[in-house]
Amino acid sequence: MNGALRRHLLMGAAGLALGVTVSAAGLSDWGEVHRMFSLGLGGGAPGRESLRLLLGFGGAVLLAMAGFRLLARHDQIPVKPIRAGTISGALLFGAGWALTGACPAAALVQLGEGKAAALATLAGILAGAWLHEKARRRFHWSRHSCVD
Amino acid sequence: MACAHTPTCPLFSLFTMKSSLKVWQDHYCMDKFEECNRFQLAHSGERVPPNMLPNGRSLQARSP
Amino acid sequence: MTGFLPWWATALALGTLTVGYWLSVRRPLGVSGVLARFTRVGEELDFDRGVAAVNDGDQAALEEELLALTREAFGHVGDDRAEAAQAVPVAAAPGGLAPTGVMEPATPATAAGRSCAPVPPLGAHLTFLATLVAGGALVALARGSWGAGLGPDFTALVAAGPASLGVLAGGGLLVGFGTSLCGGCSAGHGLTGTGRLMPGSLLSTGAFFAAAVATTLLLAWRVG
Numbered sequence: 001m002n003g004a005l006r007r008h009l010l011m012g013a014a015g016l017a018l019g020v021t022v023s024a025a026g027l028s029d030w031g032e033v034h035r036m037f038s039l040g041l042g043g044g045a046p047g048r049e050s051l052r053l054l055l056g057f058g059g060a061v062l063l064a065m066a067g068f069r070l071l072a073r074h075d076q077i078p079v080k081p082i083r084a085g086t087i088s089g090a091l092l093f094g095a096g097w098a099l100t101g102a103c104p105a106a107a108l109v110q111l112g113e114g115k116a117a118a119l120a121t122l123a124g125i126l127a128g129a130w131l132h133e134k135a136r137r138r139f140h141w142s143r144h145s146c147v148d
Numbered sequence: 149m150a151c152a153h154t155p156t157c158p159l160f161s162l163f164t165m166k167s168s169l170k171v172w173q174d175h176y177c178m179d180k181f182e183e184c185n186r187f188q189l190a191h192s193g194e195r196v197p198p199n200m201l202p203n204g205r206s207l208q209a210r211s212p
Numbered sequence: 213m214t215g216f217l218p219w220w221a222t223a224l225a226l227g228t229l230t231v232g233y234w235l236s237v238r239r240p241l242g243v244s245g246v247l248a249r250f251t252r253v254g255e256e257l258d259f260d261r262g263v264a265a266v267n268d269g270d271q272a273a274l275e276e277e278l279l280a281l282t283r284e285a286f287g288h289v290g291d292d293r294a295e296a297a298q299a300v301p302v303a304a305a306p307g308g309l310a311p312t313g314v315m316e317p318a319t320p321a322t323a324a325g326r327s328c329a330p331v332p333p334l335g336a337h338l339t340f341l342a343t344l345v346a347g348g349a350l351v352a353l354a355r356g357s358w359g360a361g362l363g364p365d366f367t368a369l370v371a372a373g374p375a376s377l378g379v380l381a382g383g384g385l386l387v388g389f390g391t392s393l394c395g396g397c398s399a400g401h402g403l404t405g406t407g408r409l410m411p412g413s414l415l416s417t418g419a420f421f422a423a424a425v426a427t428t429l430l431l432a433w434r435v436g
Binding site: 013020026032063076086091092099101116123132136 | 217225231233244328332336398400404416421426
Binding site: 168169171172175195197198199200201203205206207208 | 258259262263265266267269274277278279281282284285286
């Protein structure tokens with residue numbers, strides 16, 4: 001079907017662009033991610049090189065801010081309110097990211113880069129998401145309004 | 149008492165379109181909305197399938 | 213010697229992607245939620261089928277079915293079609309059920325802004341994840357680094373050998389549970405959410421960065 005094919009092409013282009021960017025930026029490189037979170041305080045010579053990803057990420061946020069303001073000012077984008085699990089969930093994620101060197105996107109990119117160990121990370125991520133869904137139902141936490 | 153979800157429920161507006169479908173509104177939306185499966189799902193924070201009717205039955209729409 | 217993009221190119225690429233994703237896909241960019249869908253495939257496919265039923269199904273058949281289910285639930289409700297034809301001509305408009313918005317979320321596009329698209333079917337998200345993997349492969353092949361390990365920093369600071377797989381799986385568990393709990397990851401909260409100054413995303417991003425920095429310093433301190 002035409003609409004379905006268009007959707008696959010669009011999502012495919014987006015995935016490819018994100019995958020290439022994450023890999024080329026070094027966000028799927030354990031050492032680079034480690035240096036980003038070191039804030040130039042340890043693990044390698046401090047200086048501009050260890051702040052590269054930090055500046056990159058911060059710059060991206062500023063750029064996105066300007067972009068949304070200029071190009072999507074009146075768009076109805078789903079909101080992200082503060083919820084019961086916001087802080088605790090984010091703390092767990094941060095610790096996991098620093099250990100594995102992988103945010104969810106980076107785990108997939110690492111897999112593409114042929115880093116076989118990323119299979120363990122990915123299995124863990126899926127298990128964690130599955131476990132959360134079980135707990136969410138068990139304890140009647142409400143679902144986040146937005147899927148992604 | 150009417151269901152609080154009537155402004156956003158796509159089925160509510162659908163039931164307004166045809167007088168023969170108004171029975172759903174009269175029975176669920178305007179009266180026993182707490183028995184509506186859509187209300188119950190939404191109330192417990194779950195996603196509501198777009199093809200689900202208030203009594204829990206689903207529209208299947210065989211392909212033409 | 214790192215061979216990675218300079219900071220400004222990283223910022224340019226990620227920022228453009230974040231905004232461009234919204235403008236083209238009309239969904240906020242995010243990965244953790246997409247990944248989580250694949251832990252409940254059956255349920256997600258059921259939902260997709262429901263969406264497709266009201267969206268792509270034969271509208272006349274759908275109306276027929278709706279009237280049949282109405283009769284089933286409430287008994288005889290009059291000569292449905294004759295009544296429908298004369299009482300409410302709107303329903304006879306081409307497209308049948310569709311214009312009433314059974315499918316579209318309750319946020320119609322306004323003249324001023326674009327509305328959010330419904331969640332794409334699972335297959336489209338599979339394409340997204342698969343091409344994300346392909347993107348990594350492309351860069352690694354171009355660099356000639358395909359198949360390398362996680363690197364000397366990881367072995368020195370965390371673990372080596374089979375033990376490292378346990379650490380990675382455990383860390384992955386934290387990532388999967390954590391992102392599901394806070395409702396986003398570095399893309400959904402870190403880029404899209406903070407880019408729009410969403411309170412939940414600002415708080416999340418602050419918290420996961422702080423936790424990551426603390427964990428990282430702990431790792432470095434442990435080794436000395």
